[in-house]
Amino acid sequence: MTHSTSARVPDAPGLEMRLSVPSEGSLSEVAGELAVKVAEFLGGESSSIGTTLEQLASRVAAAGEDITFEFRQIDRELVIQARCNGRSSEARHPLPV
Numbered sequence: 754m755t756h757s758t759s760a761r762v763p764d765a766p767g768l769e770m771r772l773s774v775p776s777e778g779s780l781s782e783v784a785g786e787l788a789v790k791v792a793e794f795l796g797g798e799s800s801s802i803g804t805t806l807e808q809l810a811s812r813v814a815a816a817g818e819d820i821t822f823e824f825r826q827i828d829r830e831l832v833i834q835a836r837c838n839g840r841s842s843e844a845r846h847p848l849p850v
Contacts, residue, residue: 767826795802
């Protein structure tokens, strides 16, 4: 992932990223760590993001299934969606103005 410190262009698209991981095991922890870094990069509060991902995962995936997490910046929110086998759940975190 590249990082740029230049100012955002007002009409430029926000962040959009997708990550697929198993619902169990060490790779699933990567999704939580990535979510924390994304929130910090966007200037948002990150302490509850890991818990949010765990809650999303528990709503959509059974043991052994792969989960796809999508991270999007929409206006001043970080939107995280979890998808697995036709099921989905979403959480939104406000970002600073």
